[in-house]
Amino acid sequence: MNDRLTRVGPGTPGGGLLRRYWQPVALIEELDGPRPVRPIRALGQDFVLFRDEAGTLGLIDRACPHRGVDLAYGRLEDGGLRCPFHGWLFAADGRCLDTPAEPEGSTLCQRIRARSYPVQVRAGIVFAWLGEGEAPALPAFDCFVAPDTHTFAFKGLIECNWLQALEVGIDPAHASFLHRFFEDEDAGAAYGKQFRGASDGSDLPMTYVLREFPRPRIEVESTDYGLRLTALRRISDATTHVRVTNLYFPQAFVIPMSAEMTITQWHVPVDDTRCYWVAIFTSFAAPVDHARMRAQRLETYALPDYLPRRNRTNEYGFDPQEQASQTYTGMGHDINTHDQWAVESQGAIQDRTRENLASTDKAIAANRRLLLRAMAAVEEGRPPLLAIGEEEAARLTGPATIDGMAPTEGWEAHWRDAVARRRAQAPWAPPALTLAAE
Incomplete structure (x- = not known):
């Protein structure tokens, strides 16, 4: 069962499932520069992404259909990507445009084609359809419909299987420990940083809430896009902190970053033992400060491959003095480093026969059941969850997220009202939100 849940190559049950969804394979900024060509490895396969002279x-x-050499070293010219070995030229749609070493008048190129894959760009991310048949529609989620001014995209490599990387994001209890800070900062310096600002509707820093109230009551609901998670931390008889997050099946979660910004984050397998987190940050207030957000993340990730500067080779920057006085992990103040250590330390592919799930892991267990059911559906020729058309996709909006204070009695209506107010005040008019769970 562990293999079934984690293996992603061609012909595997997990690989068959993930190829039924659009995969965020690159940031569009990776094609900036004089030579817009990038090698891509995803789901255990190798591709080359490029932009031709027409844009x-x-x-x-990635392998040339002629003799299998590496097209990532190809020449961008004459309307396509030309193989340096024998000059065969391929268009963006895979058509062979030229076989210049062949005899004059040869029609060989008319019978040759490189396999191509549909792509689309959303919020600064290149999404690819790597499966067979017709691709599903993407839902009308906020990250996809917000203007580019109000979104920002980034990514980072994690050296472990995609599923254990995803599971940290649907574990509401870990934030009170893994991301615990012993001192609270000025909320004015929290821009672009998760868990560093004040809770919505309160002046209590999120660092304080997570540190002082580490026993959340967790509720998990099934929805038509995956799961909705609600973590309740009772502050007093009158007040409860409500954190609402979501699993966007099969590979993403949608969580609040601050009172005005959300994160939609995918975990995209490079292969069975590595993955990229790929995130869209969506603002419901002012336009995103792209330069600031990018500079913050480049402090901890190195280009061109978005490799973490803190990793197992330097013990994730572990400092025992920091662990004693500043942070729970002693690994700095970047949330991504904490998560990276947690999931990489489980091993390249976690041995789940040795784990003991607890009550706070109910979303993790629920998601594994969803994955197994969806794999079975694909094998039986039935559509899995979210294999939908344009009409149904247009009805899937949001999903709602919040980190906010609410009255202990009536918190259910309060957080929905708070989300509705935030959306109503957004300058880019997000679509109406449906909060009913199926």
């Missing part, structure tokens, strides 16, 4: 994006197999 058209292409994603094709």
Whole structure:
């Protein structure tokens, strides 16, 4: 069962499932510069992403159909990507445009084609359809419909299996420990940083809430996009902190970053033992300060491959003095480093036969059941969850997230009202939100 849940290569049950969804394979900024060509490895396969002279994006197999050499070293010219070995030229849609070493008048190129894959750009991310048949529609989620001014995209490599990387994001209890800070900062310096600002509707810093109230009551609901998670921390008889997050099946979660910004984050397998987190930050207030957000993240990630500067080779920057006085982990103040250590330390592929799930892991257990059911559906020829058309996708909005204070009696209505007010005040008019769970 562990293999079934984690293996993603061609022909595997997990790989078959993930190929039924659009995969965020690159940031569009990776094609900036004089030579817009990038090698891509996803789901255990190798591709090359490029932009031709007309600006058209292409994603094709990395091996040249002629003799299998590496097209990531190809020449961008004459309307496509030309193989340096024998000069065969391929268009963005995979058509062979030229076989210049062949005899004059040869029609060989008319019978040759590199396999190509549909791509689309949303919020600064290149999404690719790596499966067979017709691709589903993307839902009308906020991260997809907000203007580029109000979104920001980034990514980072994690050296472990995609599923254990995803599972840290649907574990509401860990934030009170893994991300615990012993001192609370000025909320004015919290821009672009998770868990550093004040709770919505309160002046209590999130660092204080998580540190002092480490026993959340967790509720998990099934929805038509995956799962909704509600973590309740009772502050007093009158007040309860409500944190609402979501599993966007099968590979993403949607969580609040601050009172005005959300994070939609995918975990995209490179292969069975590595993955990228790929995130869209969506603002419901002012336009995103792209330069500031990017500079913050480049402090901990190195280009061109978005590799974490803190990793197992330097013990994640572990400092025992910091652990004693500043942070619970002693690994700095970046949330991503904490998560990276937690999931990488489980091993390249976690041995789940040795784990003991607790009551706070109910979302993790629920998601594994969803994955197994969806794999079975694909094997039986039935559509899995979220394999939907344009009409149904247009009805899937939000999903709602919040970190906020609410009255202990009536918190259910209070957080919904708070989300509705935030959305109503957004300058880019997000679509109406449906909060009913199925």
